[in-house]
Amino acid sequence: MRDLDREETYLVDRRGLALELRDLVGTGPVPPAPYPGPHGVLAYGEGWFAARLLSLPEWVEEGTLFLLEGGYDLGEAAAMGLMAETGRAKVVRVGFREGAEVYLAPSPLSPYRYLRFLLLATGEEEALREVDEALLRERRRLTPEVPLEENPAKFLAYTLLERLPLFFSPFFRPLEEAAQSLFARIGKSLSLTPPFSALEFFLTGLEARHEQGDPLAAVLLGGGEAASLAKEILETRVDALAEVPAPEGSRLAQAVALWYRLAWTAYYLALLYGVDPSDQEVLDRLREVS
Amino acid sequence: MRDLDREETYLVDRRGLALELRDLVGTGPVPPAPYPGPHGVLAYGEGWFAARLLSLPEWVEEGTLFLLEGGYDLGEAAAMGLMAETGRAKVVRVGFREGAEVYLAPSPLSPYRYLRFLLLATGEEEALREVDEALLRERRRLTPEVPLEENPAKFLAYTLLERLPLFFSPFFRPLEEAAQSLFARIGKSLSLTPPFSALEFFLTGLEARHEQGDPLAAVLLGGGEAASLAKEILETRVDALAEVPAPEGSRLAQAVALWYRLAWTAYYLALLYGVDPSDQEVLDRLREVS
Numbered sequence: 145m146r147d148l149d150r151e152e153t154y155l156v157d158r159r160g161l162a163l164e165l166r167d168l169v170g171t172g173p174v175p176p177a178p179y180p181g182p183h184g185v186l187a188y189g190e191g192w193f194a195a196r197l198l199s200l201p202e203w204v205e206e207g208t209l210f211l212l213e214g215g216y217d218l219g220e221a222a223a224m225g226l227m228a229e230t231g232r233a234k235v236v237r238v239g240f241r242e243g244a245e246v247y248l249a250p251s252p253l254s255p256y257r258y259l260r261f262l263l264l265a266t267g268e269e270e271a272l273r274e275v276d277e278a279l280l281r282e283r284r285r286l287t288p289e290v291p292l293e294e295n296p297a298k299f300l301a302y303t304l305l306e307r308l309p310l311f312f313s314p315f316f317r318p319l320e321e322a323a324q325s326l327f328a329r330i331g332k333s334l335s336l337t338p339p340f341s342a343l344e345f346f347l348t349g350l351e352a353r354h355e356q357g358d359p360l361a362a363v364l365l366g367g368g369e370a371a372s373l374a375k376e377i378l379e380t381r382v383d384a385l386a387e388v389p390a391p392e393g394s395r396l397a398q399a400v401a402l403w404y405r406l407a408w409t410a411y412y413l414a415l416l417y418g419v420d421p422s423d424q425e426v427l428d429r430l431r432e433v434s
Numbered sequence: 435m436r437d438l439d440r441e442e443t444y445l446v447d448r449r450g451l452a453l454e455l456r457d458l459v460g461t462g463p464v465p466p467a468p469y470p471g472p473h474g475v476l477a478y479g480e481g482w483f484a485a486r487l488l489s490l491p492e493w494v495e496e497g498t499l500f501l502l503e504g505g506y507d508l509g510e511a512a513a514m515g516l517m518a519e520t521g522r523a524k525v526v527r528v529g530f531r532e533g534a535e536v537y538l539a540p541s542p543l544s545p546y547r548y549l550r551f552l553l554l555a556t557g558e559e560e561a562l563r564e565v566d567e568a569l570l571r572e573r574r575r576l577t578p579e580v581p582l583e584e585n586p587a588k589f590l591a592y593t594l595l596e597r598l599p600l601f602f603s604p605f606f607r608p609l610e611e612a613a614q615s616l617f618a619r620i621g622k623s624l625s626l627t628p629p630f631s632a633l634e635f636f637l638t639g640l641e642a643r644h645e646q647g648d649p650l651a652a653v654l655l656g657g658g659e660a661a662s663l664a665k666e667i668l669e670t671r672v673d674a675l676a677e678v679p680a681p682e683g684s685r686l687a688q689a690v691a692l693w694y695r696l697a698w699t700a701y702y703l704a705l706l707y708g709v710d711p712s713d714q715e716v717l718d719r720l721r722e723v724s
Binding site: 350351373 | 478480612614615622624629630631638640709716717
């Protein structure tokens with residue numbers, strides 16, 4: 145098994161995603177000034193998670209409507225653009241698609257940058273400061289030079305190795321899909337998310353195939369009563385179970401800090417599988433056809 | 435391997451879910467009269483899919499707010515109830531929780547019944563007629579007496595046997611989670627859904643573990659350009675790929691007809707695994723603690 149505390153393990157990180165991860169805080173475009181409110185946001189692809197983190201409406205009659213275009217999803221882009229343009233609100237297009245007023249390059253770490261842009265653009269500097277502080281606190285324990293026994297992201301990566309992760313985050317459900325995306329794009333790995341009735345799914349979905357198939361590793365994100373019940377249900381049904389409590393801070397800072405922890409975990413998992421954690425060229429090709 | 439065209443295979447269906455499936459159309463509570471508009475809906479558990487199928491707002495200032503309580507989700511119920519009661523709209527509680535004005539017993543097939551109630555309660559009889567006709571057309575090909583070679587649900591169940599289904603439904607994404615729920619609750623089986631950036635997930639998530647783990651079976655629901663691109667991407671990456679085009683009809687009828695097809699498929703899959711497709715008692719216990 146590859147050793148995350150040895151330098152040669154990091155040779156597969158050919159384009160230095162570790163540096164982008166380490167230096168993430170404070171990166172991304174900055175709006176010239178706050179945009180007039182009320183604010184709305186429509187988003188897809190890499191912008192999706194940022195839009196879910198803030199509780200902005202998807203539509204405003206006046207003020208500013210941010211259109212976060214960070215994806216390849218067919219048709220959705222055009223439809224959202226058209227919808228945005230029909231209103232009286234100023235439309236600000238952010239992302240990597242043609243016609244973007246604010247350019248944001250594709251990256252698996254862009255969700256942070258969309259969030260940062262939105263917080264600055266809506267005058268929420270204080271909320272951003274809390275998020276950034278939470279990420280900087282996380283970072284102290286997560287970088288490659290922190291050895292396994294003090295590094296929760298390395299530790300979690302070993303737990304998930306050769307297993308199928310199952311993410312459950314009752315305190316903020318969109319984090320599950322964000323985790324699934326990180327593990328695919330950085331970790332090059334498959335993972336599972338439960339449907340809306342998660343506890344029922346845990347009780348029923350693991351019966352017929354109980355004795356076969358991939359060993360599952362449940363990852364309970366953020367704690368709470370539903371996470372405790374899920375733990376009780378899953379304990380006897382999965383191969384491994386990891387609890388990742390949220391750090392101190394606002395609900396927003398907690399969710400982003402957990403996302404950042406998972407990004408590092410996906411990074412270490414890629415190394416353990418011996419694959420490059422950066423984007424493959426095939427993603428550029430998808431972007432071209434869509 | 436068990437044979438879906440032989441009677442003894444059906445002995446594990448001890449509580450007769452096949453009958454409930456066959457006779458589904460037209461069941462469920464009927465509102466005394468349409469409720470005053472505008473209409474809104476808040477829903478969780480078994481009511482979730484019905485709420486997603488109709489594009490009703492989650493909040494109305496006046497008129498009627500339907501609160502579909504078909505689940506065990508902790509806290510969510512109480513929070514939604516409180517939120518609903520703060521407005522001036524009439525609140526109509528539908529479901530199996532205490533205090534429901536309209537009772538709807540728990541069942542994996544209840545999503546149809548919540549939908550039917552909502553359509554009748556909002557004066558959408560014509561839309562309901564289209565849905566019911568689509569389901570009755572589907573039924574002709576899906577019941578146990580229709581042999582394998584003419585029965586697409588039986589056929590799909592054999593394709594998914596001993597594989598991990600991966601559902602993708604670009605024309606109506608909530609169908610994926612509804613399918614995942616059906617396969618867990620009826621089929622007692624695990625299945626996968628992609629995150630918001632599904633095509634990117636297909637391109638990247640199957641790399642590191644390409645040669646190991648469960649054989650995946652992709653199920654593309656409903657067709658369209660994104661489904662075609664997904665097919666191109668997945669063809670070389672999964673063990674089996676099934677395309678399930680939507681039948682003729684309104685978008686609503688198409689989505690419900692596909693859901694019905696998947697309910698039958700989950701039923702046949704349970705039989706192939708030799709497990710009872712009906713609810714286990716453990717679900718009652720979950721309902722009691724939550």
